[in-house]
Amino acid sequence: MTAAWQHPAPPDPARPLLALDGVGRRYGPLAAVAEVTLRVGAGERHAVIGPNGAGKSTLLALIAGTVRPSAGRIHFAGREVTTAGEARRARLGIARTFQQPALADSLSALDNVALAAWPHERRATDRGGPRGGGLWRPARYRALRTRCLDQLAQVGAASFADRPAGELSHGQRRLVEVAAALAGRPRLLLDEPAAGLTEPQAQRMLAVLRRLPAVGALVLVEHDLAFVGALAQQVTVLHEGRTLAGGTPAEVGADPRVREVYLGGAASGSTTPGSTTPGSTTPDSTTPDSTTPERE
Numbered sequence: 001m002t003a004a005w006q007h008p009a010p011p012d013p014a015r016p017l018l019a020l021d022g023v024g025r026r027y028g029p030l031a032a033v034a035e036v037t038l039r040v041g042a043g044e045r046h047a048v049i050g051p052n053g054a055g056k057s058t059l060l061a062l063i064a065g066t067v068r069p070s071a072g073r074i075h076f077a078g079r080e081v082t083t084a085g086e087a088r089r090a091r092l093g094i095a096r097t098f099q100q101p102a103l104a105d106s107l108s109a110l111d112n113v114a115l116a117a118w119p120h121e122r123r124a125t126d127r128g129g130p131r132g133g134g135l136w137r138p139a140r141y142r143a144l145r146t147r148c149l150d151q152l153a154q155v156g157a158a159s160f161a162d163r164p165a166g167e168l169s170h171g172q173r174r175l176v177e178v179a180a181a182l183a184g185r186p187r188l189l190l191d192e193p194a195a196g197l198t199e200p201q202a203q204r205m206l207a208v209l210r211r212l213p214a215v216g217a218l219v220l221v222e223h224d225l226a227f228v229g230a231l232a233q234q235v236t237v238l239h240e241g242r243t244l245a246g247g248t249p250a251e252v253g254a255d256p257r258v259r260e261v262y263l264g265g266a267a268s269g270s271t272t273p274g275s276t277t278p279g280s281t282t283p284d285s286t287t288p289d290s291t292t293p294e295r296e
């Protein structure tokens with residue numbers, strides 16, 4: 001298998017790949033995200049967790065460029081991208097899964113991945129390869145196909161490479177989406193691994209993400225610290241749009257403020273059945289909420 005997720009220019013390890021400083025987003029009187037400062041290093045797996053409505057999806061959208069900040073600054077790979085749109089950020093190496101419409105239903109899984117990979121192939125050609133060629137050149141199409149098949153294999157989706165995306169289950173589509181996002185060789189992948197998945201599907205997605213080579217960074221959004229504990233090196237906990245805590249999964253799992261938000265929220269019924277307590281990753285966890293319930 002080829003190393004599918006590698007960027008030609010290795011980032012400077014001394015500089016964070018992604019830096020958010022005092023980032024906020026208001027919707028009228030509501031601060032969906034407020035004063036968030038965050039650093040993600042190259043190759044880092046960083047999870048953003050928090051109860052419902054904490055601002056996780058908005059934060060991911062702010063990083064992807066689908067939502068513009070009302071305050072603060074965002075730098076990626078040494079450049080300021082605060083006002084840059086999604087397309088420019090994608091060209092700089094930020095990829096986000098689970099955007100609609102994510103896949104073309106009539107195309108096979110493989111062709112969906114090839115479609116996502118093609119702009120990257122074209123840019124690589126424009127930079128140094130022979131000019132004037134196109135995807136339709138047989139040798140180039142074969143090479144692209146091989147690389148995309150490798151990418152599908154990497155996420156465990158090779159067996160349905162030739163099936164139309166419209167015929168795939170939701171879990172299979174999510175795997176193809178991840179393969180398509182990785183095919184663009186992003187420096188940073190943004191994902192909501194468990195979005196819309198059943199518990200077994202979510203566990204499978206977790207296993208896929210854990211196997212990814214540690215070249216690109218990953219920022220993932222989750223409700224559940226137990227889910228990300230095995231994957232993320234750093235965790236940011238959001239609550240009502242603000243950063244409540246940050247650190248390793250063990251550190252935030254042991255943080256009384258974090259436990260209060262989850263346990264208090266669960267006690268008052270303000271979390272969904274899909275959320276669970278971070279206490280489930282700590283040895284002293286004995287609460288009834290520390291089980292991993294069925295996801296939505």
Ligand SMILES: Nc1ncnc2c1ncn2[C@@H]1O[C@H](COP(=O)(O)OP(=O)(O)OP(=O)(O)O)[C@@H](O)[C@H]1O
Pocket residue numbers: 027030031032050051052053054055056057058059223
């Ligand atoms: N486009 C919007 N217009 C108005 N309010 C919004 C918009 N997007 C998000 N919000 C509000 O901002 C807050 C944060 O929402 P967000 O979806 O980012 O939270 P979340 O942590 O991802 O929640 P969940 O886990 O339920 O998906 C919520 O109160 C939400 O209603």
